[in-house]
Amino acid sequence: MIDFQNVSFSYGEESRGGGIRNINLTIKTGEFVLLTGESGCGKTTITRLVNGLVPHYYEGNLEGDVFLDGKSVADTPLYDLAAMVGSVFQNPKSQFFNVDTDSELAFACENLGYPQEDILQRMDRTIFNYHIENLMGRSVFALSGGEKQKIACASSSVLLPGIMVLDEPSSNLDMVAIDDLRQVLSLWKKQGKTILIAEHRLYYLHDLVDRVLYVKDGEIEQEYTPAEFDSLSDGTRKEMGLRPFSLSKLKPANQYQTHTAKxxxxxxxxxxxxxxxxxxxxxxxxxxxxxxxxxxxxxxxxxxxxxxxxxxxxxxxxxxxxxxxxxxxxxxxxxxxxxxxxxxxxxxxxxxxxxxxxxxxxxxxxxxxxxxxxxxxxxxxxxxxxxxxxxxxxxxxxxxxxxxxxxxxxxxxxxxxxxxxxxxxxxxxxxxxxxxxxxxxxxxxxxxxxxxxxxxxxxxxxxxxxxxxxxxxxxxxxxxxxxxxx
CATH class of the missing domain: 3.40.50.300 (P-loop containing nucleotide triphosphate hydrolases)
Structure with missing residues (x-):
């Protein structure tokens, strides 16, 4: 479904960092792949190459080819890629085009000129699948961070894309919202969607991902099965700059000073x-x-x-x-x-x-x-x-x-x-x-x-x-x- 062939990309001198080089990667249909690594290692750039923001929006020096289901991303217009790839960003506000939730859910279909009856059917199905009946008819400005992320997930999937790309979607969410996000990801996996997610916070993805790719300095340095990734020692994980895959081993580092006079x-x-x-x-x-x-x-x-x-x-x-x-x-x-x-x-x-x-x-x-x-x-x-x-x-x-x-x-x-x-x-x-x-x-x-x-x-x-x-x-x-x- 996703095929990187000798791909390198740099943003230019003004935006140093975040580029990638010599990426060869094949992701099968229905596979759930996690990209992780330190900030600036190139994770976000890889996601942008899949949803077409590179090279259609972010300019730079691109070498090699990225194919989605056999189609070249560079040669496919963004409006056609939108029907193939759904995107969810770190800050959902950055992808909203409307001020109310109903319009936001309908926007992608309206933008591509779908018939009204088809749009309403897709909206009804999406509202049911994502359990967001209580979020309809609301101002997007009145939603919590988790509710905004729910609407972002729903609106990005209303076109029924086969690929879902997420860039640090949990960074501003509380535990309930993270659990809701996990349920959405589980739904997509059951539907057979191909999922690519770039994340620092890893514990909520336990038992969901099929493969983990560790990115360092713009290259995919290591590839792990979930079991191999889970078995990494704490020392190795810290050297790699990775957060834990499970919270069970966390212990407090500081002791409360009971004698404090303040x-x-x-x-x-x-x-x-x-x-x-x-x-x-x-x-x-x-x-x-x-x-x-x-x-x-x-x-x-x-x-x-x-x-x-x-x-x-x-x-x-x-x-x-x-x-x-x-x-x-x-x-x-x-x-x-x-x-x-x-x-x-x-x-x-x-x-x-x-x-x-x-x-x-x-x-x-x-x-x-x-x-x-x-x-x-x-x-x-x-x-x-x-x-x-x-x-x-x-x-x-x-x-x-x-x-x-x-x-x-x-x-x-x-x-x-x-x-x-x-x-x-x-x-x-x-x-x-x-x-x-x-x-x-x-x-x-x-x-x-x-x-x-x-x-x-x-x-x-x-x-x-x-x-x-x-x-x-x-x-x-x-x-x-x-x-x-x-």
């Missing part, structure tokens, strides 16, 4: 986004340890991001934060707190990566900037515009900015979304370093590996309230893994 108290943290609307946050009182890395876990909509906004002073009418006996209102919290947003594009303002880091510093020091950029593998991009970087690189710029800000409390909203093992561990090491300096870190995350690698305390939120909070000891680790288990 304390943070939330008083009357109650907030509603609209008058007379139900409260999105209801925490009358909660005492938390200071100087620790605190994981905030919970499903989408549990109130995690609202809590973060209130802690940082971004919402005015939301209680008082006491730190070591000192009460901070919302104005004071703006000066004491720093927040790294989930969508980092909203907080990158300058013309270069260097200027972005300098912007966060009280006392500008270019030597410190060079050090932090080298720490996060960003030194070669120091003169690039931040918005020209990849999603993972932008994330690292925002985190580096937070680290040099010297704020007492730093909030991270999904700091490792889309990051490979290597850069997830760098983030974890940076969090530990900040905690060692006495900083209090709040880490909102759907990443159990980050929780275990960097956090020492956990807040579990549900329906705007703190369901429970506990140290990340042996018993705490069991609670965390039970929460994240699919």
């Amino acid at each position: 304390q943070m108290e939330l008083q009357n943290f109650c907030f509603a986004y609209k008058k007379q609307a139900p409260e999105s946050l209801h925490i009358p009182n909660a005492k938390l340890p200071g100087g620790e890395t605190i994981a905030i876990i919970g499903l989408n909509g549990a109130g995690k991001s609202t809590l973060a906004r209130c802690v940082c002073g971004l919402e005015k009418k939301c209680g008082v934060l006491q730190v070591n006996g000192k009460a901070l209102d919302w104005k004071a919290r703006l000066k004491h707190c720093y927040m790294v947003m989930q969508d980092t594009s909203h907080q990158l303002f300058t013309e270069s990566v260097t200027a972005e880091i300098l912007l966060s510093m009280d006392d500008e020091d270019e030597t410190v900037v060079e050090q932090i950029l080298e720490q996060f593998d960003l030194l070669e991009y120091k003169d690039r515009h931040p918005l020209s970087l990849s999603g993972g690189q932008k994330q690292r710029v925002a985190i580096a900015s937070a680290i040099v800000s010297n704020r007492e409390i730093i909030v991270f909203d999904e700091p490792t979304s889309g990051l490979d093992l290597k850069h997830m561990r760098k983030v974890a090491q940076s969090l530990k370093s900040l905690a060692d300096q006495g900083k209090t870190l709040l880490v909102i995350t759907h990443d159990p590996e980050l929780v275990m690698a960097s956090c020492s305390y956990v807040i579990h939120m549900e329906k705007g309230q703190i369901k429970e909070n506990y140290p990340l000891d042996v018993n705490g680790a069991k609670k965390v893994l039970n929460f994240f288990r699919i």
